[in-house]
Amino acid sequence: MRRRTPFRAQLRPAPLHRRVGIGAALFIIVLAVSGLLLNHTDTLKLDQRQVDSSLLLQWYGIDMPDQASHYDSGSHRISQLGEQIYFNSQPLLSSKQPLIGITSNEQLTIVALSNTLLLLSHEGELVERLDTLPQGMHKIDAIGSDTDGNVAIRQGERMVVADQELLSWQAAAPQLNIKWSQASQVDAAYSKNLLSNYRQQTLDYERVLLDLHSGRLFGQWGPYVMDAAAVAMVLLALTGLWRSLKGRARKRC
Amino acid sequence: MPAVSPKSSLVPSLAMLLFALAWLLAATPAAARGTYLPPADFIQQSFANQPPAPKLLWLDKELQKSVNTILGHDYPALRLRYWRQQQRSLWVLEEIGKEQPITLGIVVNAGAIETFEVLIFRESRGSEIRHPFFTRQFDKVSLDQDGQLSSTVDGISGATLSVRAATRLARLALLFHQQVVNRP
Numbered sequence: 001m002r003r004r005t006p007f008r009a010q011l012r013p014a015p016l017h018r019r020v021g022i023g024a025a026l027f028i029i030v031l032a033v034s035g036l037l038l039n040h041t042d043t044l045k046l047d048q049r050q051v052d053s054s055l056l057l058q059w060y061g062i063d064m065p066d067q068a069s070h071y072d073s074g075s076h077r078i079s080q081l082g083e084q085i086y087f088n089s090q091p092l093l094s095s096k097q098p099l100i101g102i103t104s105n106e107q108l109t110i111v112a113l114s115n116t117l118l119l120l121s122h123e124g125e126l127v128e129r130l131d132t133l134p135q136g137m138h139k140i141d142a143i144g145s146d147t148d149g150n151v152a153i154r155q156g157e158r159m160v161v162a163d164q165e166l167l168s169w170q171a172a173a174p175q176l177n178i179k180w181s182q183a184s185q186v187d188a189a190y191s192k193n194l195l196s197n198y199r200q201q202t203l204d205y206e207r208v209l210l211d212l213h214s215g216r217l218f219g220q221w222g223p224y225v226m227d228a229a230a231v232a233m234v235l236l237a238l239t240g241l242w243r244s245l246k247g248r249a250r251k252r253c
Numbered sequence: 254m255p256a257v258s259p260k261s262s263l264v265p266s267l268a269m270l271l272f273a274l275a276w277l278l279a280a281t282p283a284a285a286r287g288t289y290l291p292p293a294d295f296i297q298q299s300f301a302n303q304p305p306a307p308k309l310l311w312l313d314k315e316l317q318k319s320v321n322t323i324l325g326h327d328y329p330a331l332r333l334r335y336w337r338q339q340q341r342s343l344w345v346l347e348e349i350g351k352e353q354p355i356t357l358g359i360v361v362n363a364g365a366i367e368t369f370e371v372l373i374f375r376e377s378r379g380s381e382i383r384h385p386f387f388t389r390q391f392d393k394v395s396l397d398q399d400g401q402l403s404s405t406v407d408g409i410s411g412a413t414l415s416v417r418a419a420t421r422l423a424r425l426a427l428l429f430h431q432q433v434v435n436r437p
Contacts, residue, residue: 127331132293167307167334 017239027229034213046206101181112143134169144180359426379415
């Protein structure tokens, strides 16, 4: 029959070192590997790699955002899901400003956010971003174009029309016939595609590794588990040192 | 009257000092973000309230190549508007410090920087670059033959990325100025 080791004997450096090592091995490996990867975030471009695992996305509770709006200009569609803006279902940029509408002229497609105009090529490249609105305007309520294709924006009763290159703005005559951009309905397949894209764009691997390293990935008790793993590492170092010194002392005797 | 021991008066003073320091440290980053000067106001001020009409600089492939050498990436737009009056040109440029874009207003006069202002700062750290002790280092700075700034810009500890972004944008404004001035 195997004899049970007394408790005091278990607290000696050798058994303690072994037990702590076995108990904390998994967590120490997780800490070390995630730490190593995080040290090379830039090289590995972890902040640019998006998570597309539905399991992880669900774990983070990333679901459909509350706000979704869509506008069509005839040839192009602009959508906003949460803070993400999509041009023809491709991610364009992230903005907290609400989407107001879209219009096009011969050279450009113009997207209006509440305080910004995005000038895009018809292929969706960002040509220019205008954060400064025409004088006297603080926000955009609507965007549209007149019968000549000139872009117009409106704030309350104030309307201004731009030249073809959108370099200067002039007050629009009240009788000017402007077709304002209106919110449009989208089909279920488009919505589903956008949602899938949105979920992928929302979470990057740097975030996941940071949460894994700190233990936050495992809920409110996770950080304490990782704290315990860190303490275990200190214990391992101390007991290892202790054993080594003791071994040397014995050899000298 | 009871005598006040030096020890008893020192403790509240130290506590006050620590509290003030903690408050300062906590308050500084939040207060540092913001719009210091709206770009429209910067343009008005720089041309004594009579700015010329804006012009466009298209960033073609060749120019983006030069931009890439300075920024390490293309400028995130295909065209830029600028304001020019004779040998003076004004540029409102953006570059990401760590995570958020920093908006700078730069006036170049005859190939050298005349005005260098932080207009909008969105990062949580590094806003010290808005102070004159930093911005005045760019006064009369031009580009040398290697496309580098003609004088060294001293860094600020804790604001390394913002300093780098500012220095890169200074070089970019000088490059763009050369482009528009040397146009036929």
